Each structure stands twice: as C-alpha cells, then as structure tokens.
Amino acid sequence: MLKVIVVDDEPLARKGMLVRLREFPELDVVAECSNGQQAIDSISELAPDLVFLDVEMPGMDGFTVLKQLQEKHIALPYVVFVTAYDHYAFSAFEVNALDYVLKPVEPIRLRQAVEKVLKIYQAQDTQKHKGQLAEAVAKLTGEDTGNILQRLDNAEPVVNDRFPDAISIKDSGEITRVPVTAIEWVDAAGDYMCIHTRDGQTHILRRTMKELEQELDPRQFVRVHRSAIVNVQTIAKLQMLANGEHQLMLTNGQAVKVSRSYKDRVKQVFNQ
Known part of the structure; x- marks a missing residue:
C-alpha cells in the first residue's frame, strides 16, 4: 500500500x-x-x-x-x-x-x-x-x-519565485517599471511586443511572446492568440462573429481576436 x-x-x-x-x-x-x-x-x-x-x-x-x-x-x-x-x-x-x-x-x-x-x-x-x-x-x-x-x-528548489510584480522595459537609455497589475493586454508587433496599460499608455518590449508569457501569472493572464495575451480582469465578453470566429471585448472597448487553438482556454475563463 x-x-x-x-x-x-x-x-x-x-x-x-x-x-x-x-x-x-x-x-x-x-x-x-x-x-x-x-x-x-x-x-x-x-x-x-x-x-x-x-x-x-x-x-x-x-x-x-x-x-x-x-x-x-x-x-x-x-x-x-x-x-x-x-x-x-x-x-x-x-x-x-x-x-x-x-x-x-x-x-x-x-x-x-x-x-x-x-x-x-x-x-x-x-x-x-x-x-x-x-x-x-x-x-x-x-x-x-x-x-x-x-x-x-541537483537537489535544488524545484520552484523558483514565479511571477514578478513588474516588468522592466528599456527604451532610449531609460528603464521603466510597469506594474503587472496595470497591464490590460499585450500584442505582438513584428519583433516587438506592445504592452497596453490601464492609463492608456503603450510600452514597447523587445522580447518574445513566449518569454513574457512565462513571467505572467496564468491565473491573471490568458493567451488568446499566438500574438496576444489578455488580463482576465479586463475581459467584458466573448463574441462569436458571423464568419464563425471569436473575439474578446475588453472593458476599455478594445476588441481582441481569439484564435481557434486558444478558444477552449478562453471559454474556461467564463466558467470560473
């Protein structure tokens, strides 16, 4: 036994x-x-x-x-x-x-x-x-x-400190600390990412979507597309479009497309 x-x-x-x-x-x-x-x-x-x-x-x-x-x-x-x-x-x-x-x-x-x-x-x-x-x-x-x-x-701690409270963004010789709680959604733009915050600002981050996703708490953020991550607290509703595709409407009025491979994950947000 x-x-x-x-x-x-x-x-x-x-x-x-x-x-x-x-x-x-x-x-x-x-x-x-x-x-x-x-x-x-x-x-x-x-x-x-x-x-x-x-x-x-x-x-x-x-x-x-x-x-x-x-x-x-x-x-x-x-x-x-x-x-x-x-x-x-x-x-x-x-x-x-x-x-x-x-x-x-x-x-x-x-x-x-x-x-x-x-x-x-x-x-x-x-x-x-x-x-x-x-x-x-x-x-x-x-x-x-x-x-x-x-x-x-190596008998080392199996779990590191998981999710930082802020993301550091370097731009033009300056480093800006963006609180994670202030992030509404993120979208990819070529080799960069645009981090959109609650105060209406957009910060450019030179990292990959995968790298950023690993730093964001999955209970607070959900990947909705290969090029988009959304703060679940900003999601207002999920819409099905005439062509069969889905999109999220955020509380700030922003529409974010949901890809088919992430649709089930997004739906789970509404089942909590």
Whole structure:
C-alpha cells in the first residue's frame, strides 16, 4: 500500500477527497493537513509515497511547500496537484495529466490519476517520476521543463519565485517599471511586443511572446492568440462573429481576436 497525505485548506474539499480515496485499497491515508506548514511537517515525519497537494492555500501555497521540502533536502513524494485554477494550458492538462486534478474532483479523473501513480510506483521509475512532476510544474508555471529537471537532479528548489510584480522595459537609455497589475493586454508587433496599460499608455518590449508569457501569472493572464495575451480582469465578453470566429471585448472597448487553438482556454475563463 502507498502511504498518502491529503493537503487542502478547505475542510469540505479534504473530506470529499478522503471519501473518494477510500475506494482505492492500494492507498492508506496516514494524515490530512489544512495548511502548508502542516504538510511539510507531516511529509518530513511520515515520508508518504503520495501527496494530494492543493495549489492555492493562504500563507503557503503548494509550490512553496515543494520548495521548502527541497531546501530541507527531504525526498519528494509522488505529487498530484489539486487546484480550481485552469486558465493556463487547460487542454494540455486533459491529456496524460497525471499530476493535476481539477476541482471539483471528478471520480473518473481521480481514478485515472491514481492508476497512473500506481503504475509508475510499481515500476519504481524514479526518473519518470521526476519527469511527470517537472512537466506538471512547468505547465502550471510556464517554466522550461528541462530547467526544473536539472534542479531536481541537483537537489535544488524545484520552484523558483514565479511571477514578478513588474516588468522592466528599456527604451532610449531609460528603464521603466510597469506594474503587472496595470497591464490590460499585450500584442505582438513584428519583433516587438506592445504592452497596453490601464492609463492608456503603450510600452514597447523587445522580447518574445513566449518569454513574457512565462513571467505572467496564468491565473491573471490568458493567451488568446499566438500574438496576444489578455488580463482576465479586463475581459467584458466573448463574441462569436458571423464568419464563425471569436473575439474578446475588453472593458476599455478594445476588441481582441481569439484564435481557434486558444478558444477552449478562453471559454474556461467564463466558467470560473
């Protein structure tokens, strides 16, 4: 049997997970934790094989739990992330999403995750475990999987500080700090990007869209097109046009085209 710890700050969510896990005779729940510090203490003491870890918790989120475990040189258990947020790469998590379960947890989805954990555990494939964990962290944070794997191999913190509070923009010998919360939307313009802010200004950033996307919190920003990122707080409505295409209307009146490959991700914003 695998020793299991359930970590979630919501009592009802923990209770629901515990009830569902009783259906798996291969799992033995040895502890439940309501916050990140309890999780670190329990994992250190009990050395579980598997942890169902809530991403969003007050005080210390799931990523910080992993980071502190690494800093304390405590071996990481198998991890299944549990979160209500799915703004970033939602479709990708629906395929082979071993380390990611969306709230409210569906029994079929949970069984898929547990069965995959059991398969990997039985194979005792440590490197595959690292790869699965790194892939899940990469999809949630936007960071390169290879960098995460390298930190795992070097016993370094698995998660870096993820999202800056401001973006620094160099122009004509000056550096301007643009608060991330002030960004309404971003569009690509050739080799540059135009960052549009709430005060009506447009800042030119000489970086790639992919690089900027990795610095923006996927819970606050959604990629809607290969050349556009939008702050979800500025989205007023999603429109279907006569030609079958979609566009977003922002609170400032700006229309932003939504490409087909990003349509499902955008629709998830309206389902929260």
